[in-house]
Amino acid sequence: MKKKSTTVKKILSRIGFIIIIIALWELVYLLGVEVLGLWKSYTIPSPQGVWERCVDMFSFDYTGMSIYAAVAASLLRAFIGFAISVVIGAVLGFLISKFKYLQENLKPIILGIQTLPSVCWVPFAILWFGLDQSAVIFVIIVGSAFSIAMAVDNGIQNVDPLYIRAAKTMGVSQSQLYFKVIIPAAQPMLIAGLKSGWSFAWRALMAAEMMISMIGLGQILDAARSIESDINKVTLIMLIIIVIGTIIDRVIFTNWENAVRRRYGLDRDRK
Amino acid sequence: MSLHIEGITKKFDKNSDTNILEDINLDIESGEFICLLGPSGCGKSTLLNIIAGLVDADSGKITLDGEEITKPGSDRIMMFQESALFPWLTVEKNVRFGMKIAGLSKEEQDKRLEKYLKMVQLYKFRDYNIHELSGGMKQRVALARALCLDCKILLMDEPFAALDKQTINVLREELINIWQQTKKTIILVTHSVEEALFFSNRIVMIGSHPGKVKDIIKIDIPRPRHIESVEFINIRKKLLEALKEEVDKIEKEEHDS
Ligand SMILES: Nc1ncnc2c1ncn2[C@@H]1O[C@H](COP(=O)(O)OP(=O)(O)OP(=O)(O)O)[C@@H](O)[C@H]1O
Ligand SMILES: [Mg+2]
Numbered sequence: 001m002k003k004k005s006t007t008v009k010k011i012l013s014r015i016g017f018i019i020i021i022i023a024l025w026e027l028v029y030l031l032g033v034e035v036l037g038l039w040k041s042y043t044i045p046s047p048q049g050v051w052e053r054c055v056d057m058f059s060f061d062y063t064g065m066s067i068y069a070a071v072a073a074s075l076l077r078a079f080i081g082f083a084i085s086v087v088i089g090a091v092l093g094f095l096i097s098k099f100k101y102l103q104e105n106l107k108p109i110i111l112g113i114q115t116l117p118s119v120c121w122v123p124f125a126i127l128w129f130g131l132d133q134s135a136v137i138f139v140i141i142v143g144s145a146f147s148i149a150m151a152v153d154n155g156i157q158n159v160d161p162l163y164i165r166a167a168k169t170m171g172v173s174q175s176q177l178y179f180k181v182i183i184p185a186a187q188p189m190l191i192a193g194l195k196s197g198w199s200f201a202w203r204a205l206m207a208a209e210m211m212i213s214m215i216g217l218g219q220i221l222d223a224a225r226s227i228e229s230d231i232n233k234v235t236l237i238m239l240i241i242i243v244i245g246t247i248i249d250r251v252i253f254t255n256w257e258n259a260v261r262r263r264y265g266l267d268r269d270r271k
Numbered sequence: 272m273s274l275h276i277e278g279i280t281k282k283f284d285k286n287s288d289t290n291i292l293e294d295i296n297l298d299i300e301s302g303e304f305i306c307l308l309g310p311s312g313c314g315k316s317t318l319l320n321i322i323a324g325l326v327d328a329d330s331g332k333i334t335l336d337g338e339e340i341t342k343p344g345s346d347r348i349m350m351f352q353e354s355a356l357f358p359w360l361t362v363e364k365n366v367r368f369g370m371k372i373a374g375l376s377k378e379e380q381d382k383r384l385e386k387y388l389k390m391v392q393l394y395k396f397r398d399y400n401i402h403e404l405s406g407g408m409k410q411r412v413a414l415a416r417a418l419c420l421d422c423k424i425l426l427m428d429e430p431f432a433a434l435d436k437q438t439i440n441v442l443r444e445e446l447i448n449i450w451q452q453t454k455k456t457i458i459l460v461t462h463s464v465e466e467a468l469f470f471s472n473r474i475v476m477i478g479s480h481p482g483k484v485k486d487i488i489k490i491d492i493p494r495p496r497h498i499e500s501v502e503f504i505n506i507r508k509k510l511l512e513a514l515k516e517e518v519d520k521i522e523k524e525e526h527d528s
Contacts, residue, residue: 166355169323170369171345184359264358265402
């Protein structure tokens with residue numbers, strides 16, 4: 001019971017905080033734009049303007065680019081790209097953990113490539129795939145597969161050798177060792193890897209959609225600035241991108257991670 | 272079953288001129304309870320790991336019922352100082368793990384699960400996660416997991432070292448009872464003279480630098496044994512002196528170098 005009331009409290013306090021931020025935002029807008037005239041109204045969004053745009057875009061008789069179609073298109077691309085990244089990352093990470101040669105030579109190169117923001121791959125993507133779906137998906141993959149591969153390698157390397165020895169004395173075969181011991185033992189790290197891989201994928205997707213114009217949130221965002229010069233709409237789309245990214249991160253990955261960590265006795269806030 | 276250890280020599284550092292283990296010879300008969308006793312760092316765990324097949328010796332060979340040991344196998348189950356239970360599985364699934372690997376039928380698994388978890392008095396806890404158990408309970412689950420597999424030899428590397436005195440006493444009694452019931456052959460590593468005296472048919476003293484069999488002492492004291500009893504006093508004194516000699520030797524080497 002106590003637990004329930006504290007979560008309610010937490011949620012209320014968070015809602016309160018958001019209300020404070022919006023009120024401050026409104027205040028800054030009123031002061032800066034309307035009272036003092038410091039900024040032009042088309043450079044600063046207002047809470048009211050964003051809300052109006054929101055009601056407008058989500059109504060079914062909206063005539064511009066459909067926000068529903070954009071969200072669906074972006075999500076589909078993100079999932080396809082992420083799924084391929086997971087497969088590539090898993091195979092690559094496994095190979096790197098398994099072969100010392102790759103560990104010593106390929107891993108540093110991947111770590112190097114990873115410092116490159118994925119948007120830098122857009123020129124290559126366009127040259128190789130044209131202004132097409134596959135170009136966007138390519139950018140997602142280079143953005144997230146390497147980070148997943150590194151997490152898989154890390155996860156496998158960090159499995160406690162004691163588990164491996166214990167399993168070996170019980171006579172496991174090589175494949176049983178991987179599927180019944182190493183992968184489950186590495187699970188908390190693997191999930192953390194998927195989670196960061198997802199956030200890389202989502203960011204890469206937005207960058208790619210803005211540059212390779214194609215139905216999607218990134219494209220609406222870019223068009224709202226360059227064609228419509230509508231700062232409220234730009235802000236609205238940014239908020240939508242944040243909300244979707246957060247929901248997937250929280251609802252899927254964080255919950256999953258917490259459930260696993262609890263079962264393994266790894267949760268941080270245990271008293 | 273009989274275990275035959277012949278001329279086992281091992282060093283980890285190829286450039287070093289002292290071996291970790293040197294020319295270890297030992298024969299172990301079915302149903303014996305053997306303790307390997309020696310100072311820290313003398314190579315007890317290494318020897319146990321070689322018997323388990325987890326570490327290769329440089330020379331010499333070990334045969335189990337005439338067959339040479341080259342790799343780990345479920346005929347020699349090893350128990351470690353820390354429980355080595357899998358935290359992603361419940362108590363029950365941990366105990367089933369080895370039985371599944373061995374390909375036992377579901378009924379057989381159920382039967383043994385109940386038998387051995389009851390033997391270590393943890394049947395009620397079968398749905399617990401590992402992190403919900405105390406250190407002593409974990410070692411008992413590890414013991415049940417080992418007993419479920421019809422291993423010929425149970426290899427135990429200081430299984431109670433991380434526990435408190437009360438728990439150790441309880442577990443020692445349990446282990447002796449289980450050993451008498453199951454008639455398993457047990458090789459247990461310890462650096463406690465009391466523990467060795469409590470358990471052993473024979474104590475194998477291992478000296479250090481290099482690790483050699485220094486002495487094999489037959490313990491004929493009838494069971495149940497009581498650490499406080501008079502029979503223990505003399506032999507305990509002798510063992511402690513021998514152990515101290517080895518510890519002093521290590522200290523002296525440390526001092527001279
Ligand atoms: N994997 C390894 N690589 C290098 N040296 C090792 C390795 N394992 C053990 N050694 C060395 O071998 C020696 C014996 O180690 P071992 O673990 O067998 O000792 P022990 O008798 O079990 O000691 P303790 O009672 O402290 O557990 C030690 O000097 C140790 O440093
Ligand atoms: Mg040891």
